[in-house]
Amino acid sequence: MIETLTSVFENFWVSLAGKLLLVALMVPLIGMVLGFAEMKLSAKMQARVGPYFAGGRWGWAQLIADGIKFFQKEDIIPEEADAPVFKAAPILVLVGTVALFVVIPFGPGLIFNDLDVGIFYALAISSLSTVGVLMAGWSSANKYSLIGGLRAAGQLIAYELPLVLAVVGTVIMAGTMSMQGIVEAQIAAGYPYVILQFVGFGIFMIAALAELTRIPFDMPIAESELVMGYVTEYSGFRFLFFFLAEFANMFTMSAIAATLFLGGYWLPGVPEDVLEFAGPFILLGKVFLLAFAMIWFRWTFPRFREDQLQSLAWKWLVPLALVNIAVTAILKVVL
Amino acid sequence: MSEYFESYLTVGAFAALGAVLVLVMLGVASVLRPNKPSKAKQMTYECGVDPVGSGWSQTYVRYYVFGLLFVIFDVEAVFIFPWAIQSEALGVFGLVAMLLFMFTLVEGLAYAIKKGVLRWE
Numbered sequence: 001m002i003e004t005l006t007s008v009f010e011n012f013w014v015s016l017a018g019k020l021l022l023v024a025l026m027v028p029l030i031g032m033v034l035g036f037a038e039m040k041l042s043a044k045m046q047a048r049v050g051p052y053f054a055g056g057r058w059g060w061a062q063l064i065a066d067g068i069k070f071f072q073k074e075d076i077i078p079e080e081a082d083a084p085v086f087k088a089a090p091i092l093v094l095v096g097t098v099a100l101f102v103v104i105p106f107g108p109g110l111i112f113n114d115l116d117v118g119i120f121y122a123l124a125i126s127s128l129s130t131v132g133v134l135m136a137g138w139s140s141a142n143k144y145s146l147i148g149g150l151r152a153a154g155q156l157i158a159y160e161l162p163l164v165l166a167v168v169g170t171v172i173m174a175g176t177m178s179m180q181g182i183v184e185a186q187i188a189a190g191y192p193y194v195i196l197q198f199v200g201f202g203i204f205m206i207a208a209l210a211e212l213t214r215i216p217f218d219m220p221i222a223e224s225e226l227v228m229g230y231v232t233e234y235s236g237f238r239f240l241f242f243f244l245a246e247f248a249n250m251f252t253m254s255a256i257a258a259t260l261f262l263g264g265y266w267l268p269g270v271p272e273d274v275l276e277f278a279g280p281f282i283l284l285g286k287v288f289l290l291a292f293a294m295i296w297f298r299w300t301f302p303r304f305r306e307d308q309l310q311s312l313a314w315k316w317l318v319p320l321a322l323v324n325i326a327v328t329a330i331l332k333v334v335l
Numbered sequence: 336m337s338e339y340f341e342s343y344l345t346v347g348a349f350a351a352l353g354a355v356l357v358l359v360m361l362g363v364a365s366v367l368r369p370n371k372p373s374k375a376k377q378m379t380y381e382c383g384v385d386p387v388g389s390g391w392s393q394t395y396v397r398y399y400v401f402g403l404l405f406v407i408f409d410v411e412a413v414f415i416f417p418w419a420i421q422s423e424a425l426g427v428f429g430l431v432a433m434l435l436f437m438f439t440l441v442e443g444l445a446y447a448i449k450k451g452v453l454r455w456e
Contacts, residue, residue: 012341019345020352027356071364079377080389095353102349113345120416121346142379143392150396157405164412171419232380237364241357310401314453318408318444322437325415329422333430 019112023101027248032063034247037288038295039063045299073236078141081233085139089132090234090241096128097245100252103179107265107279108272111180118179119171122256123164126211129245130156133220136242137230148229151306152213152220158313159210159217165321166203169328170260173197179256183264192263199324201261203317205290208253210313212246214294216301217309254290255283262286400452404444411440 036051039062043050055061077083103118105111115121130153137149170193171177174185186192194201210217221229231242258264264286265279275282304312379386418425418433447453 012344016345016348020348023349024352024356071367072369073364074369074371075361075365076372076376078379079374080379080386091354091357094357095350098353098356099346099350102346112349113342115342115346125350138391140379141389141391142386143381146391146394150394154396154401158401161405161408161412164409165415168412168415168419171416172422175420175423177416177420227380227382236368237361241360311453314401314404314444315448319441322441325419326434326437329419329430329433332422333427 023098023112026101027098027244028067030251031244031247032067034250034291035063035243036060037291038247038298041292041295042299045296067240070237070240075238076233076235078233080141082139082141085135086233087238089136089139090238090245092132092135093129093245094241096125096132097248097252099125099128100249104252104255105179105183105259105264106283107277108275110265110279114178114180117177119167119177119182119256119260122179122252123160123167126249126252127156127160129249130160133230136234137220140230140233142233144227144232145230148220148222148226148232151226152230154306155210155213155217155220155309158310159207159317162203162313162317162321163207163211165318165325166200166207167260168321168325169197169200172325172328172332179259179264183259183266186263187266191268192261192266194261197261197324197328199320200328201257203321203324204257204261205293207313207317208257209294209297210309212249212253212294214246214250215298216304218303219306219309222303250291250294251287254287254294257290258283258286400447404447407443408440411436 040050040058042048051059051062053059054065077086100122102112103115103122105114133152133156134149137145137152140146140149170182173189173193173196174182176182176185213220220226221231226232231239234242265275265283267282270278270282381387414436415433418429422429422433
């Protein structure tokens with residue numbers, strides 16, 4: 001039985017179909033789990049109860065109910081809006097999100113496709129959603145959306161650089177860009193790279209938070225000043241896709257950070273044959289730890305001012321990341 | 336099929352899945368959702384009052400210089416990555432060359448800051 005199953009999945013097309021089905025289920029599931037975690041944790045941190053009634057206990061079915069609600073909402077496209085661009089924007093945002101799942105290693109050999117340029121591909125494809133956000137902001141023909149879209153463009157390009165440069169230190173240490181290779185290099189080294197790359201890890205997490213446009217970097221959708229920023233005019237399911245993408249991106253960014261700096265699916269002291277089964281759970285544990293920190297920050301820090309945000313990226317993070325690269329390279333080559 | 340081609344195909348299929356996911360869900364929702372367009376509903380949102388002027392109003396993009404800087408640094412990152420993989424093999428010569436390259440860029444950034452293009456006015 002198992003033998004026939006493995007032989008069937010050796011066929012490229014069958015395994016590809018299986019992978020696609022898996023991701024199609026994973027993305028909404030991650031959105032629900034992290035969305036629910038966000039609701040409940042925010043409630044705890046503000047001494048509220050949070051979702052309570054849906055599903056009976058702890059309101060666990062709240063997001064399923066929300067999903068069904070969104071299915072029934074009218075799809076309103078403003079008369080003034082540039083309809084084709086307006087409709088295409090959420091598609092582009094979600095394409096970048098789903099394509100990012102390709103290179104996340106869940107265990108030894110458990111990866112959708114171990115591209116040679118792994119991390120480089122991840123950084124490149126993640127900027128695809130920037131284009132989607134800008135399209136959404138511009139096509140809405142709404143002043144709030146326009147300002148939100150422009151802020152998002154300024155912010156996303158500013159923090160893309162620290163994000164990319166923070167990764168270089170890890171690449172120098174591992175000597176490869178393949179995600180699987182980076183985890184294996186950490187296993188071979190015997191320690192997660194965060195021990196030596198703590199500067200890189202810090203910069204990566206700050207930049208990832210900014211790329212996700214989460215508080216304290218949420219100027220593009222600042223509710224108190226811009227209504228809802230670039231999603232102001234969106235309704236129903238199109239609106240939902242932006243949030244699905246945000247939560248899925250929260251997962252993928254945390255997974256990439258866990259893989260690059262925290263050892264991915266590996267924990268020091270766990271033998272190789274146990275990793276085969278425990279790998280995905282170890283990775284998920286690390287991802288949820290980082291996601292928890294992101295939700296925690298949301299209720300801890302006030303929003304930055306736009307100029308503070310820009311000077312943080314350009315005057316502090318970019319030079320710091322370059323110094324980190326130089327120091328890592330000198331240590332690697334000279335020692 | 337070569338592994339090289341399979342990688343491309345996987346990436347392409349995943350990207351296509353993102354689009355299909357949106358279209359299928361919107362397709363299913365279109366059966367369930369009401370559709371009663373009206374003039375007021377399709378008006379641009381502006382906190383409840385009728386919108387004043389065009390939605391594409393003139394905006395002062397304060398940070399267009401950041402866009403230019405971004406292009407320069409992003410291209411730099413493309414140059415850094417190939418060296419980062421081979422840093423050990425390229426040895427001291429590669430290291431010194433790369434440090435000089437990065438120093439030139441930081442110098443450019445320092446010049447931009449000194450010039451005041453990153454100041455918010």
